[in-house]
Amino acid sequence: FLEPAVEPPAGAAPSAALEAVRSAAALPAALRLAIARGHLSLAFQPIRRCGDGSLVSVEALLRWEDPDRGPVPPDTFIPVAEETGLIIQIGAWVLRRACETAVRAGGEWRIAVNISPVQFQQPDLAGMVANILRETGLPPGRLALELTEQIPLLRFPRAREAVRRLQAMGVQVALDDFGSGFSNIACLREFRFDLVKLDRSILALPPAQRGTVLTALLAVSQSFGLKVVVEGVETTEDWGMLQALGADYAQGYLLGRPAADLALAVPDAFPGQPLAPCSSPAGAFP
Numbered sequence: 594f595l596e597p598a599v600e601p602p603a604g605a606a607p608s609a610a611l612e613a614v615r616s617a618a619a620l621p622a623a624l625r626l627a628i629a630r631g632h633l634s635l636a637f638q639p640i641r642r643c644g645d646g647s648l649v650s651v652e653a654l655l656r657w658e659d660p661d662r663g664p665v666p667p668d669t670f671i672p673v674a675e676e677t678g679l680i681i682q683i684g685a686w687v688l689r690r691a692c693e694t695a696v697r698a699g700g701e702w703r704i705a706v707n708i709s710p711v712q713f714q715q716p717d718l719a720g721m722v723a724n725i726l727r728e729t730g731l732p733p734g735r736l737a738l739e740l741t742e743q744i745p746l747l748r749f750p751r752a753r754e755a756v757r758r759l760q761a762m763g764v765q766v767a768l769d770d771f772g773s774g775f776s777n778i779a780c781l782r783e784f785r786f787d788l789v790k791l792d793r794s795i796l797a798l799p800p801a802q803r804g805t806v807l808t809a810l811l812a813v814s815q816s817f818g819l820k821v822v823v824e825g826v827e828t829t830e831d832w833g834m835l836q837a838l839g840a841d842y843a844q845g846y847l848l849g850r851p852a853a854d855l856a857l858a859v860p861d862a863f864p865g866q867p868l869a870p871c872s873s874p875a876g877a878f879p
């Protein structure tokens with residue numbers, strides 16, 4: 594039966610657990626304020642070709658810097674944005690800002706933008722994307738959208754039609770975080786993705802399993818005709834293994850950390866500017 598609630602003595606400091614609950618309950622209101630006050634921003638991280646390390650695309654990652662809380666991680670606030678529906682408005686802003694940034698930098702690389710499954714609840718996601726492409730002047734061939742299966746995509750009947758329309762426009766569509774959560778073979782079959790991104794939890798497996806699991810997932814993805822990005826490449830050993838196993842593309846701290854300034858995060862994103870030699874002790878670029 595229910596334990597009697599233990600009341601803290603009057604005047605006692607609230608427990609850490611209670612504080613955490615209060616802080617979580619305050620997140621929706623704090624997120625609304627963050628939007629109104631312009632506390633959301635983007636960080637940029639390169640995705641590179643396994644052969645020569647050349648730039649393929651740049652992922653835009655949402656950041657929330659709260660004056661009281663400090664940085665709030667996306668894994669904390671994206672679910673809040675999804676539950677409140679704020680992700681519709683935030684997602685449109687991210688897309689517009691990302692496209693503007695890619696147009697300003699120029700070049701041939703794609704800008705990769707994460708799309709929440711909840712965004713498919715809006716009546717015309719493909720039309721919204723088309724409008725933003727037209728207004729910012731980004732060619733559709735320079736946009737990639739990354740879809741995660743946090744909420745199984747197949748439950749959203751509009752998703753398949755929207756993905757088909759986006760691809761018909763020339764937008765690339767990637768399945769993100771494959772190998773974690775709900776990712777399944779049915780999803781690869783039902784959606785004709787262009788690209789699959791293997792979750793970074795795979796490179797974090799113990800060495801005995803890492804190579805085997807990676808080989809299997811590469812084979813599955815490539816059997817569907819999909820190019821593969823491996824996420825979470827942090828060491829030269831990881832990078833060497835991907836080359837040996839035939840992965841197409843890679844993303845991770847070794848190849849470039851996310852940063853707000855595109856020119857710092859991805860020095861080779863600007864055409865005509867040679868890649869600055871990177872000789873940091875961490876060996877940021879192999």
Ligand code: C2E
Binds near residue numbers: 638671
């Ligand atoms: P994601 O789309 O899988 O993005 C990659 C995540 O891995 C990013 O985390 C990135 O900072 C991190 N990462 C990259 N390389 C490495 C590495 O070598 N090691 C490690 N440990 N981590 C690495 P971040 O920025 O915290 O974003 C987390 C997730 O939040 C994203 O995962 C994505 O699902 C979601 N997210 C971020 N921005 C947006 C957005 O604008 N819209 C939506 N709907 N979701 C977003």
Ligand code: MG
Binds near residue numbers: 652769
């Ligand atoms: Mg992503």
Ligand code: MG
Binds near residue numbers: 769770790792824
């Ligand atoms: Mg991912």
Ligand code: MG
Binds near residue numbers: 792824
């Ligand atoms: Mg991920």
